[in-house]
Amino acid sequence: MGRYNLAPQRVHTYASQLIQNKRLPSPPPWYNTIGSVPPAERLVRPPLQRSQLPGAKPAGGRKKSRLFKPLQLHYKEDSLRWEYFNDHPWELARPRVVLENDGRDQERSNWGVPLDHSLNRPRSGEMSEEGVKLDDEWDSIRQQQAGRPINGEAVVQRQAYLMSRGLSNAAAYDAARKEFYRLRHSRETETRVAREEALATGAFFGPGPLDIGMKLEDQQYDAWKTWATKEIAALKQLQGSAYTGNENEEGGVEAIEADSLQDDLQEVSESIPASRGGLEARGGAAVHP
Numbered sequence: 331m332g333r334y335n336l337a338p339q340r341v342h343t344y345a346s347q348l349i350q351n352k353r354l355p356s357p358p359p360w361y362n363t364i365g366s367v368p369p370a371e372r373l374v375r376p377p378l379q380r381s382q383l384p385g386a387k388p389a390g391g392r393k394k395s396r397l398f399k400p401l402q403l404h405y406k407e408d409s410l411r412w413e414y415f416n417d418h419p420w421e422l423a424r425p426r427v428v429l430e431n432d433g434r435d436q437e438r439s440n441w442g443v444p445l446d447h448s449l450n451r452p453r454s455g456e457m458s459e460e461g462v463k464l465d466d467e468w469d470s471i472r473q474q475q476a477g478r479p480i481n482g483e484a485v486v487q488r489q490a491y492l493m494s495r496g497l498s499n500a501a502a503y504d505a506a507r508k509e510f511y512r513l514r515h516s517r518e519t520e521t522r523v524a525r526e527e528a529l530a531t532g533a534f535f536g537p538g539p540l541d542i543g544m545k546l547e548d549q550q551y552d553a554w555k556t557w558a559t560k561e562i563a564a565l566k567q568l569q570g571s572a573y574t575g576n577e578n579e580e581g582g583v584e585a586i587e588a589d590s591l592q593d594d595l596q597e598v599s600e601s602i603p604a605s606r607g608g609l610e611a612r613g614g615a616a617v618h619p
Contacts, residue, residue, distance in 0.1 A: 339368065410486045413503065421482040441491040445480055445509040449516055485510045 342364045348354045349361075415422060457463060485506045492502035525535070537545070 342368065407486050407490055410489055410503075411482075414482055414485055414489075418482060424481060426479070426481065426483075439487070441487050445484055445488055445506065446513040446516070449513060480510065480513055 345358065345361055349357055488506040489502045492505055493499060
């Protein structure tokens with residue numbers, strides 16, 4: 331066996347031997363799965379033979395293995411990301427696509443071009459110092475960066491590029507933010523104008539995310555209001571029933587009934603004249619319950 335535990339690799343072999351010897355009536359449910367997708371050897375961890383508690387001295391004075399301890403990865407853009415998203419927290423709410431084609435998409439991005447390059451289209455026929463048509467170069471760069479989303483990560487990468495060119499952290503941050511704000515403002519204006527033109531030509535748009543969210547919030551508020559009204563009514567009824575009933579601190583129900591009977595007898599005795607035969611009581615409460 332050595333230092334590696336290969337027992338999980340042999341589970342399928344042992345199960346096959348048991349099935350051939352008719353020790354198992356039928357293959358287990360996991361038999362075909364383990365046969366087609368065997369467990370990886372590198373994921374098998376050997377059992378711990380000594381205490382791994384913090385502060386415990388390893389046996390034999392050897393250090394603990396760092397094989398399965400995750401590494402602390404730090405990138406130079408981490409501080410730039412923290413600064414940007416701390417100033418723009420709502421950018422984290424925008425959906426992002428993290429899927430890449432071959433894992434090297436970042437190498438094909440040209441961060442030397444300003445983020446708002448698509449707004450600065452040169453005039454037709456304008457030439458550069460090298461004799462290249464600027465409008466053709468503009469079209470090629472825009473086509474190359476068509477698949478790159480302009481978001482907070484683009485600002486971070488643009489800032490890192492400007493810092494590598496000699497600008498300070500604050501100057502590069504301001505330059506990247508201004509380019510990003512200008513591009514975002516232009517796209518929002520185009521979207522608003524396109525919506526107004528569509529409405530003018532008879533288009534119909536359903537409720538937006540904010541309208542749907544407000545409607546759901548109103549429904550929840552109405553449901554809570556109905557529940558709160560019922561709870562308040564039940565609480566008032568419970569408080570009112572706590573002070574009703576024939577209870578007394580000294581004698582309870584018997585004491586209250588005795589006091590009521592004594593009052594009735596006093597009322598009747600005062601209404602009957604004092605004679606030997608007596609008279610029938612008329613009116614008032616009965617003498618005997």
